[in-house]
Amino acid sequence: MRGGTSRGPYFRSEWLPSDIAKRDRVLLAAMGSPHELQIDGLGGANSLTSKVAIVSRSQQPGCDVDYLFAQVSVDRALVDTRPNCGNMLSGVGPFAIDQGIVTGQPGQTKVRIYNVNTRSTIDALVQTPDGHTEYEGDASIDGVPGTGAPIRLDFLDAWGAVTGKVFPTGSMRDIIDGVEVTCIDAAMPLMVVRAASLGKLGNETPAELDADAAFMERLESLRREAGRLMGLGDVSDSVIPKPVLVSAGAHAGMVVSRYFTPLKCHRSHAVTGAIGVATAFVTPGTVAYDLGAPRPAGMHRIEVAHPSGRIDVDVDLRGTANSLEVCGAGLIRTARKIMEGQLYLPAHLF
Known part of the structure; x- marks a missing residue:
């Protein structure tokens, strides 16, 4: 899926190994890293197109889904799950509805997302006129050609989520x-x-x-x-x-x-x-x-x-x-579902 101005595969967590080291090896192979062209995988030879979203039913009270973001290095065997990605976040609500993790409502569906990376909560308002995700629309975002259905993202508690303070050094300068x-x-x-x-x-x-x-x-x-x-x-x-x-x-x-x-x-x-x-x-x-x-x-x-x-x-x-x-x-993003199918990986990874 394209989420905002980024792109990458979206996985349900149960589709991936539970062991973190094995999971990271799978993600590197999936994207074709490390290689400057990512010629052997899904990556686009750029950090903006070497991203992964991992989604599951939420373990947090009041939240619908848990979202773990992974930045996969293009030219190094490195998977970083410390940051969040708000662009890939744009596709989490539509993905959750398409997968049946969240039931779409007539008109619009609010999906409350817990970002595992930063321990913060975001509300995504997805267009679902007939209870299913609508990707087509008139909203445009700079950096992406064409238009799509608007996805409103409201960040509820992201201030100081990673370090514990908005200004973690104790000073504004x-x-x-x-x-x-x-x-x-x-x-x-x-x-x-x-x-x-x-x-x-x-x-x-x-x-x-x-x-x-x-x-x-x-x-x-x-x-x-x-x-x-x-x-x-x-x-x-x-x-x-x-x-x-x-x-x-x-x-x-x-x-x-x-x-x-x-x-x-x-x-x-x-x-x-x-x-x-x-x-x-x-x-x-x-x-x-x-x-x-x-x-x-x-x-x-x-x-x-x-x-x-x-x-x-x-x-x-x-x-x-x-x-x-x-x-x-809060802000508006768009997303596009590009393909859905099976990803083939070398057997030795498993």
């Missing part, structure tokens, strides 16, 4: 190797840095950023130290925290973002990353806050501009003028 950054855990652990602090404008293309080897090396060095400061330990073999460059947008409600996955710049943007960027953008004291304008408590729509367009994030800002914090966020 830290200085790493002379560079001011904000380390934030809001739907996804991020290291947010102003583009200008690293000599960039912020509107560079992903190809331009990827080609600047000195910049990429500096960014990765900062990311690894940010991971240590955030209590994540040695993150050299992990995709979190994700580094993000931010700069001012065309108006006070827009922030320009360049999101890294983390060793390449995203051709569009991660959903969870957009929520983290929007949270930093409206929270006083972060490196992103001064790029916009002060906002009172209430609901605000923030435009996160990325290389393929933008993501509109609705943030629920609560508190007083001196103590504002984001307590919820």
Whole structure:
């Protein structure tokens, strides 16, 4: 399935080995990793198309399904289940309904999803006019051709879900190797840095950023130290925290973002990353806050501009003028079911 601007196979958990090491070997073989072209599997030779969703009936009270996300490295024998992926999350509700894990309702069906990776809860509102998933529609998202049925995702408790605190270092700003950054855990652990602090404008293309080897090396060095400061330990073999460059947008409600996955710049943007960027953008004291304008408590729509367009994030800002914090966020995605069938793997894996 395509979920948002990502793509990969969706498995029911019982279709995979219960042993984690064996499961990871199966996922590597399924995607064709490690190989730069993933020629022997389903992967698309890019981190955005080397993702896996594992879905099961939820073990959590009040939730419908459990969703475990796996980022499968393209060129290394590595499966990382530490982060969430909000784009692949877009397909979890439709998959659960199609599989009969959740019974579709006439009109719309709300699927409450527990993300196992980050221990957070998300509501997905799926279009089911006749009780079955409707994939066709008029909603469009930047980075994906055509249109589809809208899927509303509401993140209910993703703030501090991985590290235990929204600002895990205890500060809204830290200085790493002379560079001011904000380390934030809001739907996804991020290291947010102003583009200008690293000599960039912020509107560079992903190809331009990827080609600047000195910049990429500096960014990765900062990311690894940010991971240590955030209590994540040695993150050299992990995709979190994700580094993000931010700069001012065309108006006070827009922030320009360049999101890294983390060793390449995203051709569009991660959903969870957009929520983290929007949270930093409206929270006083972060490196992103001064790029916009002060906002009172209430609901605000923030435009996160990325290389393929933008993501509109609705943030629920609560508190007083001196103590504002984001307590919820939502956005629209689409998904497409591409194929359903049997995947063949080498017998020696089993």
